[in-house]
Amino acid sequence: MASSLRLLVAKIIKIGTLTVRGPAGEQRFGGGGGRSVTLRFTDDAAEAELAADPALKLGELYMDGRLIVEEGDIYDFLALVKENTLSEGLTFGMLWRGLARIAVSLFRNRVPINHNRRNVAHHYDLDEHLFALFLDPDWQYSCAYFHPPGISLEEAQLAKKRHIAAKLLLRPSQRVLEIGSGWGGMAMYLSEAAGVDVTGITLSQEQLKISRERAQQRNLAEKVRFQLQDYRTYRPAERFDRIVSVGMFEHVGRTNYRNFFRKVNQFLADDGVMVLHSIGQPSVSYVTNPFIEKYIFPGGYIPALSEVLPHIERAGLLISDIEILPMHYAHTLHHWRQRFLARKADAVALYDERFFRMWDFYLAGSEMAFTHENFFIFQIQLKKSRDAVPHQRDYIAMREEELKKFEAKRRALEPVELMQGLTV
Template sequence: MAIRFTDEASELALLRDPQLQLGQLYMDGRLLVEEGDIYEFLALIKDNTLSEGLTFGMIVRGIGRMIEAQFRNRVPINHNRKNVSHHYDLDEKLFSLFLDEDWQYSCAYFNPPGISLDEAQIAKKRHIVAKLLAEPGQKALEIGSGWGGMAMYLSESSGIDVTGITLSTEQLKISRERAARRGLANSVRFELQDYYYLPPTKSYDRIVSVGMFEHVGRLNYKKFFNKVNDVLADDGVMVLHSIGQPYPAIYNNPWIEKYIFPGGYIPSLAEVLPAIEKAGLLVSDVEILPMHYAYTLRHWRERFMANREKAAALYDDRFVRMWEFYLAASEMAFTHEAFHIFQIQIVKKRQAVPDTRDYIYEREAELRAFEQSRLPLDKIAV
């Protein structure tokens, strides 16, 4: 492992504020990794970081960020649309460079181990849909519908009507195009809609949310689950899939907050479960997936770097370094900081789900049979 600073000022900047400046210097090309790669460098730092190494300036900046985070969380301004647009309204060609064929931009499920990224993303959809206990004729809501892959899989596999909501105009456009191409315009619809403003008069038998809860913000958990309670049918089932961290964070990583996910926050189960209970909902199942996102991010980073010239043509070299750092730092959070994925199954009535988990594996077997006859989108004639 070997790194090099291009100027003396960059060394001083890193010393004063490593949390922000490490990623910023790498983006700007002022910190060069000449042997190894940025993930290996970040892992080396994490393996050798001691709390005793904090300087007075780092402590002061940390306190300042704590105060700023508390203030920002309490300002009653809805920045959801702006924050989502910052990341998800990037050129669609960028995401095609590293995602699977269905554009699943969330943790895959590598079961069995060693399968490809495309297979693991199908396994993720299969696993979640099995937990939903979806049946023909039901109505489902997807909160944070991405590019539409989960909604389309859910509708086609289970014969139900699905409404997906998103705050990304780019994702909305593409998901509608994809649903029309699959002939699902009458059973799958996508809307530009904030979950908070869903009318309480609507009721859904099933609700699913994958990779969206990280954008809700910890002071909005009560609002989120109260809304779920409003729109979930009395015998309904919800599956919530989110990144989790082992304990509540005092403030966000400043580099991620500034450049990647403004307004985002990774929850801990200790913060989420009380909010579910206070909303009058019941937790019927919790599953932890410890390392699956590390594997997913490794695939994404390798694919992205294999297409780095195409990414640079879309944006520039600085953007490529920013995304390489983002993917590497995110991977390291799972390999070195005990970040994980949690899937929480939520109901209003305990009788809404079976007493044992056997139904999940039985339904997955049925879904595998469905997948054998389902044509990939690129095989469907335009």
């Protein structure tokens, strides 16, 4: 008798070929003409669990080695499913779990308890050796800017910093705040490129440690400083001329958008400029992918622009530019995953095989969101005064050309893994 999973797969897979193997035997689905993927289940229970709760169990079964991809890889399987329709394959159990997760998500958004530091530590305080396996030498853990197309990851991450710096319209001696400062690469670039004074705030102890060490090594400690600080409780002595936030807004949460932009208004000088860089999704969603929520980014939420823009307006800020980068993160994630897979032995040595598969699934699933689900990056430029930014966009390209001249003379970056004495 066919398992509930195989009955479900028969309804879903029409394009391409999916072969399913396991204790119940081998069966082939689909009409061909597309991707060809082969899965093997190690036990009957695995098939039943996946059919009942695919959003969570697919990642868990792959992570635990109970689901093995024998032809293609996990990205190919995810893409194959997305290239077919899921509308006819929903079961009562899947719908029930989806509604339950929406209810839990809405409840959590209303509980007045802050777990931000704990949530950040869950991901960003992992062993720094892990990030050295797949990031560029500047440890840019956010979407790169592949302009022109086909450039390397290192070149694209530099292009990202250049593009944002150009939009910030920096001038020497300005005070800059970076909300979510990562491992310090953006702050150091801005300071060296334009002679500005940068304060970076983070909730990650590990990122704070490495950022401070990097600034010290580049003799920037007097111009670039990092603090363990939550933006909601931050009380700067003066307002900032410029604010930048890259890859942090995804951790704010929809019920905190109003407060976030009110804080930006408080922090920003009257003639100031901010650039906000974040992942966006094409429409409002009421729940985060349960695997990502449980294992990768607890408390995270990807906003739709329709959720963000009203809070900007209500905070009294003006939008001077919105740029959509639709596929740049897909390229970034592809580079990261290929680098990570190439260093599998090192990743397993750091943690274990289960952790490696968990991160393989996370990176593959994230790439698929941009290639098949219309996720994108948005960069929003904000201001308080109408004339704080030129009235046409050609200044961005002009400033980027100026920054390229600075980059040609800039002292080379020391790879973080070498600076830290890492051996991976």
